[in-house]
Every structure is written in C-alpha cells, then in structure tokens.
Amino acid sequence: MKISEDMKNQLEQAARAIKSAKHIVAFTGAGISVESGIPPFRGEGGIWNTYDPEVLDLDYFFSHYSQSWKAIKSIFYDFLKDKKPNAAHHILSQWETKSHLKSIITQNIDNLHKEAGSVDVIEFHGNAQRLTCLDCEHLFEVRDWVFNEKAPSCPNCGGRLKPDFIFFGENIPEQAFHAAHQATWLCDLMLIIGASGEVSPANRIPEMAKSNGAIIIEINPGETLYTSKVTDIYLQGSAGKVLSDIDMALRQMDT
Numbered sequence: 694m695k696i697s698e699d700m701k702n703q704l705e706q707a708a709r710a711i712k713s714a715k716h717i718v719a720f721t722g723a724g725i726s727v728e729s730g731i732p733p734f735r736g737e738g739g740i741w742n743t744y745d746p747e748v749l750d751l752d753y754f755f756s757h758y759s760q761s762w763k764a765i766k767s768i769f770y771d772f773l774k775d776k777k778p779n780a781a782h783h784i785l786s787q788w789e790t791k792s793h794l795k796s797i798i799t800q801n802i803d804n805l806h807k808e809a810g811s812v813d814v815i816e817f818h819g820n821a822q823r824l825t826c827l828d829c830e831h832l833f834e835v836r837d838w839v840f841n842e843k844a845p846s847c848p849n850c851g852g853r854l855k856p857d858f859i860f861f862g863e864n865i866p867e868q869a870f871h872a873a874h875q876a877t878w879l880c881d882l883m884l885i886i887g888a889s890g891e892v893s894p895a896n897r898i899p900e901m902a903k904s905n906g907a908i909i910i911e912i913n914p915g916e917t918l919y920t921s922k923v924t925d926i927y928l929q930g931s932a933g934k935v936l937s938d939i940d941m942a943l944r945q946m947d948t
C-alpha cells in the first residue's frame with residue numbers, strides 16, 4: 694500500500710528530525726484534547742453550536758453577571774471537571790524530560806498539559822482552572838465553593854470573579870504573549886498538534902517559527918491552513934495515535 698508506506702517514511706523522517714533537534718516547542722490546539730472527550734468550540738459538534746458565544750463577551754458578562762456564570766459553569770466547569778489527559782498529553786510530558794522538548798504553547802484552557810505533568814506550559818489563552826477578581830486582582834484556584842452560589846464573588850473583597858481565560862476581544866495575557874514569542878524564536882523544531890490556524894493571533898506562531906528557520910511538523914486529522922504554507926512534515930491522524938507512533942520510532946532508534 695502506497696499510502697501507508699508514505700506515512701511510514703514520514704514518521705521516520707519526523708522521528709529523525711525530533712531526535713536531532715536541540716530546542717523543540719509544541720504548539721497545541723483543541724484537537725489534542727478531543728481524545729479526552731472535549732469537543733472543539735468551532736465546527737461540527739462544536740460547543741458554539743449549543744451555546745451562544747455572547748456569554749464570553751466582556752460587556753455581556755458585566756451586564757448579565759449571574760446569567761453568564763450559569764452558562765460558563767455548564768460549558769467550562771461541570772463539563773471539564775472529569776476530563777483527563779490522553780496519550781498525546783502524556784507523551785509530550787515525557788518528552789519534556791526525555792528529549793529536547795523545551796516548552797508547550799497551548800491555546801487550550803483545559804489544564805490537561807499540566808495535569809499530565811508538563812512543566813513549561815505557556816497558556817496563550819489563559820486557564821479555566823483559575824479565577825481572577827476584577828476588583829482586587831487576586832487569583833484563585835477553582836474549587837467547589839465557587840459554584841455554591843449562582844454567581845461567585847471574591848472571598849477577599851466581595852468583587853466579581855472572571856475565569857482567567859480570555860473572552861472575545863480581550864488581549865493575550867502579556868506574560869504568555871512574550872513567553873510564546875521567546876520560545877518561538879528559540880526553537881529549531883515546532884510541532885503543530887491539533888491546531889488548525891483559524892484563531893488569531895495564535896495562528897501566527899508557527900509562521901514565525903518557520904520564518905526563523907525551524908522545521909515544522911504538523912499532526913492533524915486533516916489538512917489545515919498550515920499544511921501547504923508552513924508545514925515541512927505532515928502526519929495525518931489523531932494526536933494520540935501519531936505521537937505514540939513517533940514515540941515508538943524514537944525508542945527503536947535508541948536500541
């Protein structure tokens with residue numbers, strides 16, 4: 694079969710590139726969490742087909758605080774509570790200690806990279822596991838108390854609490870923005886995993902890596918905006934399956 698032969702060659706090529714790279718950065722999107730049971734926001738079966746995105750509009754949130762919280766709670770908290778990292782998250786976490794994977798830039802707010810044990814995780818869009826007080830700027834880990842009330846208030850000052858991920862129209866958190874750019878300039882190999890390149894400004898990160906000379910390996914179930922533009926090695930398939938295959942190829946190279 695020609696297709697599987699091609700795929701095998703590309704896997705080996707990817708494994709060799711990963712083995713010889715000195716500074717690897719993974720750039721991940723919603724696709725890496727699909728195998729953890731988290732649907733993407735956009736497209737078929739996406740969350741925004743069920744919920745109105747206005748709940749993540751800052752003006753709407755302020756003027757309909759308890760109503761917004763009700764929706765936010767069911768979208769992000771009731772739902773994410775039991776989700777666990779999958780094989781893809783675990784392999785990236787192992788590569789951080791075993792290979793030259795230096796950091797992960799993620800667009801996901803589901804905390805699954807950290808739950809899998811990855812340490813250097815740049816959360817480009819924030820993290821749902823934290824809440825920030827809009828008045829005193831205190832940060833809180835999400836705990837059950839948050840949801841005992843209809844709309845939570847800050848235990849410190851009584852102010853309104855917002856999930857510490859960005860709403861529509863908000864800027865990228867400054868620290869994450871700078872960390873992501875630094876990682877992108879340093880890397881000689883970038884793995885695009887489960888990201889389709891539709892969300893700006895995150896979508897520019899692989900282009901920056903490419904223009905800086907990095908090798909781009911893309912792992913996605915279908916071709917994306919990146920595939921013909923920036924990708925050097927395209928591996929079609931689910932994140933968990935393809936990363937497991939690469940991991941196995943790397944182990945074989947070691948023996």
Ligand SMILES: [Zn+2]
Nearest residue numbers: 826829847850
């Ligand atoms: Zn406060």
